[in-house]
Amino acid sequence: MAEATRNRTVLVLLDPATEVRSSVLELLTIARSLGRVEAVTLEAPTVEALAQLSAFGVETVHQAELAPATQGDARHLAPVVAATLAAAVRLTDADVVLAPSSFAAKEAAALAARELGAGVVIDAASVTEDGDGRVVAGKRVFAGSWDTTSTVRTEVAVLTVRANAVVPQPADAAVATEVEGFAVAVDGVVPTVVERTPTVRDSDRPTLEEAAVVVAGGRGTGGDFGPVNELADALGAAVGASRDAVFEGWFDRYVGQTGVTVAPRLYIGAGISGAPHHRGGMQASQVVVAVNNDPEAPIFEICDFAVVGDLTEVLPQAAAIIRAHKDQ
Amino acid sequence: MRIAVLVKYVPDINAERRFADCRVVRDPAEGTLNELDENALEAALRIVEALPEAEREASEVVALTVAPPEGDLALRKSFQMGVDRGIRVSDDALAGSDYFGTTAALAAAVRRLEAEGPVDLVVTGMAALDGLGSVVPALVAAELDRPALTFAKKVAVEAGTLEIVRETDEATETLTAPLPAVLSVADTANTPRFPNFKLIMAARTKQIEAWSAADLDLDLAAVGAAGARTETTQASPRPEKPEVELVQDKGSGGQALAEYLIRNDLV
Numbered sequence: 023m024a025e026a027t028r029n030r031t032v033l034v035l036l037d038p039a040t041e042v043r044s045s046v047l048e049l050l051t052i053a054r055s056l057g058r059v060e061a062v063t064l065e066a067p068t069v070e071a072l073a074q075l076s077a078f079g080v081e082t083v084h085q086a087e088l089a090p091a092t093q094g095d096a097r098h099l100a101p102v103v104a105a106t107l108a109a110a111v112r113l114t115d116a117d118v119v120l121a122p123s124s125f126a127a128k129e130a131a132a133l134a135a136r137e138l139g140a141g142v143v144i145d146a147a148s149v150t151e152d153g154d155g156r157v158v159a160g161k162r163v164f165a166g167s168w169d170t171t172s173t174v175r176t177e178v179a180v181l182t183v184r185a186n187a188v189v190p191q192p193a194d195a196a197v198a199t200e201v202e203g204f205a206v207a208v209d210g211v212v213p214t215v216v217e218r219t220p221t222v223r224d225s226d227r228p229t230l231e232e233a234a235v236v237v238a239g240g241r242g243t244g245g246d247f248g249p250v251n252e253l254a255d256a257l258g259a260a261v262g263a264s265r266d267a268v269f270e271g272w273f274d275r276y277v278g279q280t281g282v283t284v285a286p287r288l289y290i291g292a293g294i295s296g297a298p299h300h301r302g303g304m305q306a307s308q309v310v311v312a313v314n315n316d317p318e319a320p321i322f323e324i325c326d327f328a329v330v331g332d333l334t335e336v337l338p339q340a341a342a343i344i345r346a347h348k349d350q
Numbered sequence: 351m352r353i354a355v356l357v358k359y360v361p362d363i364n365a366e367r368r369f370a371d372c373r374v375v376r377d378p379a380e381g382t383l384n385e386l387d388e389n390a391l392e393a394a395l396r397i398v399e400a401l402p403e404a405e406r407e408a409s410e411v412v413a414l415t416v417a418p419p420e421g422d423l424a425l426r427k428s429f430q431m432g433v434d435r436g437i438r439v440s441d442d443a444l445a446g447s448d449y450f451g452t453t454a455a456l457a458a459a460v461r462r463l464e465a466e467g468p469v470d471l472v473v474t475g476m477a478a479l480d481g482l483g484s485v486v487p488a489l490v491a492a493e494l495d496r497p498a499l500t501f502a503k504k505v506a507v508e509a510g511t512l513e514i515v516r517e518t519d520e521a522t523e524t525l526t527a528p529l530p531a532v533l534s535v536a537d538t539a540n541t542p543r544f545p546n547f548k549l550i551m552a553a554r555t556k557q558i559e560a561w562s563a564a565d566l567d568l569d570l571a572a573v574g575a576a577g578a579r580t581e582t583t584q585a586s587p588r589p590e591k592p593e594v595e596l597v598q599d600k601g602s603g604g605q606a607l608a609e610y611l612i613r614n615d616l617v
Contacts, residue, residue, distance in 0.1 A: 038520065053611040093407025094493060098520065099496070100488055118388055124519040125484055125501055132449060132485035138544075141579030142449060144483040162588075164480075171584035211497040216513070216524040231519070235616070254441075258617065280386065280537045288616045298363040309616060310606065322594055327610045331599025344617055347608070 030057025030116050035121040035130070036083070037103060039063040044072040044232045047190035049120045049183055050078040052149050054193060056118055056157075060084060062110045064097045072199050079193030084110045086206040100126060101210035104133030109206045111138055111178060118157060120149070123182040123283075124231075131182045133210065140178035147184050147285070147306070157181070163300065165279065166305030168317045184306075185232045186285045202250040230275055233260030235288045236304070238277050240264035242293020242314060242333060243271045249337035250292055256341035256348075259290075264294045278303035296321025313337065351401060351409040351507075353394045353471045354460050356490070357387040357428055359421035360480040367480070369585035373446065374480055378420040383427040385476030388542035391431045393535045394473045395543075410434045412463060416444060416455045422558050429553035430545035436556065437463075441563035446575025454573055455485070457493035458566035471512070472532045476501055486505050487534035493609035500534040504569055 032053035037045055040214065051061040061067075061075055061083045075083060086106040087168035088097060096102060107119055107130060119134065119247070121127040123145050135142035157179035161170045174181075188261060221231060233340045239250035247261070254261045255302050263273035277284055279302030289307035294300060296312070298318055305324055312321045312328040322328050329336050361367045367381035391413070398409045412435040415421050415429035439459050447455065463469050470496070477484040484501075491498030500513035509575035512533060513526045545553070565569060571577055598605045611617045 050483055095523075100500075101492075116560075122509075126518050126520065128483065128485050129455075129488040129498075129500065132483075132489055135579075136450060136453075136492055139579075142485070143580055144449075144481075144485060163482075165363070166588065167367070168369060168374070168585060168587050170369070170582050170586075172580045173583045174580050176579045210492055211495060211527070213497045213499055213525040213527040216526055218521050218523045220521045221517070221519070257611075279479065280476060288611070302363065309614065311610070313607070314437075314604075322596065324591060325594040325596075326591065327595045327597075327607070329597045329599050329603040329607050331603040335601075336599055336604040336607060339602075340608040340611075341604075343605055343608035344611065345617060347612055 030061050030118060031116040032057045032118040032120060033107070034059060034061050035103070035107060035116065035119070035127060036061045036063045036067065036071070037127070038096065039065050039067040039071055041068070042071045045122045045185040047074070047078060048185065049122065050080065051188050051191045052183065053118070053120055054079050056064055056149065056151065060114060061087070064088070064103065064106055067201065070211045072187060072296065076196045076199040077192045079197055080199055081155060081165070081197050083199060083201045085115065085201050085203050087203045088206055091209070092208045093213060095215040096212055098126065099212055099215070100129035100133055102208050102228050103127070103130035104137065105208040105210065106206045107131070107134035108137040109204065113204050115324050117178060119178070119180040119183045123184045127184050131180050133149060135180040138178050138180070140174040140180050141174040142180045143172050143174065144182050145184050147187050148179045152189040162306045165222050165302040184283070184285055186322070187233070187308050192216065193212055196308055227254065228258070229261045230260045230262050230277070230282050231284060233284070234286050235259035236277070236284050236286045237290045238262035238264065238294060239267055239294065240294030243264045243267065243272065245270065246334070251336050253290065253337045253341045264300050289320055292337060294321055295319045296324065351398055351405060352467060353397065353411045353473055354427070354463055354469050354470050355387070355390050355413050355433065356413060356414050356456055356472065356474045357391070357392045357415050357424050358384040358478045359417045359424040360384045360478055363479050372582040372585045376418065376420065378423070380503065381420055381423060383424040384475060384478045386477055386479060387424070389535045389537050389539055390473045390475045391428055391433060392540045392542040393505050393533070395432050396540065397471070397505070412424070412437060414456070414459055414463070414564060415439070416452060416459070420571040424551055425558050429556045431543060431550050432549055435559065436521050437559045437561060439561045439563070439566065443563050443570050443574045446578060447573050448578035448580050449483060449489060450579065451573035451577050453486055453489040453493055455563070455566065456566060457490050459492070459561065460494060462561070462566055463542055466531065470529045471507070474532070474534045475525070476534050476536045487532055491532035495533065496531050498532045498534070499527055502533060502538050503536050503538050505533065505535065505539060517540070
């Protein structure tokens, strides 16, 4: 087993490397609490990304040099990312690998752990160490109703960490960041990418999975997300939806245990009844608020604050007062 | 076409789910087929139904689970949807397995099926609703040395090639791989069928095949709690939330909401 020491090397996955998202800044913050931080990428980081890595204490970025067959769009596929992570661990003798909890990164983390004979924790809410220096992960499970603690029993620990686990903190002092290439051979079977269209996100709003405040609309909106958007804009929040609303074609991304899982400081559900499926995706939120005209809506059982009423009246009124408060 | 659908027996998300001694309690009265596996079964059945008649007649869809005996319930439900065979792998040696132990057992069971004849496709749901890790499909594929096409929103099989469309956090992708392959299906891929009366009646008398670890080519040191690379050392229920502060809107509900947020420093 690993020794109790701060002398660890912690690798953080940065994919894509065109920007450093808040989820990755969180990983870098956690990584510094565990040891020395290095980043792993599959492409050249942008100048902006490098500046952030420098501010967050990353001295070395290991950039994969891939064979032609696994370059291009294929470089984001799980077997390629996994081979890169495993090769980087061998290169740096790293003890811990941290990745975000996206579906793609989860697969890559698990495959890398398989190749390394390492233990893997998916969807960690916290990462610390025990008295013996073993990596310990906290998880929130069963739709946020239970907390578990998992101890990694292997020398190398691979973890994916949920967004909003910690508040990102830059290092005490910025460091000089070097990019170093390293060769990566991919042994696993890689599918063929016929077409890949990167998703363009609304740049005026924070991303759903990383936002500190989320306002989500459900069937009760009747398809009009105007009031939801208005409150979200007043709060600087991300907008989400229930699965029903997405199936109706009213919105593109849903909060739920198989959709986007969120754990913001504040979650506001409007016209959402709170089916188990939806609760599984948001119940770990710190404060839950609901607006629904049905006083029997199950979401009220897990709320801190709720309004029984018409969301087309309640949300704009709240938004106006919040805007006025912010202007003070 | 021979398809193995990997299904899981999980605690019902509508029941009170809990841990005892750091393990998930699997109460037979509150267990069910993982809902997301219904999408996998539906996808497998549709692939077979789309084949020319001769090929369809020669096809087989097998539901496969690693579970204690109460997991038969997941296989009964699979029969009701229309699968041809149901196999349960049960062994005390498998209890407490981590992702890798579970994967090893599932892959070994697929290999044993393969000893009878080729398995063209392994199909799974996108996640199990108890653990929600979503990594077993990719790990099974790696164990079987087959390509994995995961989180499929659209599925097509043609001339020995599997093609999917999926939406990841980053992009919309169209991926292909030659069979044999592993496919995981998103919950947006299809609407699972309701079992009809004939299938429900037939499901009652279908025989479930029970395999043990000894029937599989499996390294017992790598499975079960002893072989697990992670160990759950604590599990505790979250404290109950205090009673909800419920406001009936009589014209100032929005104001009450805004004041709550401001008072709690959430603005």
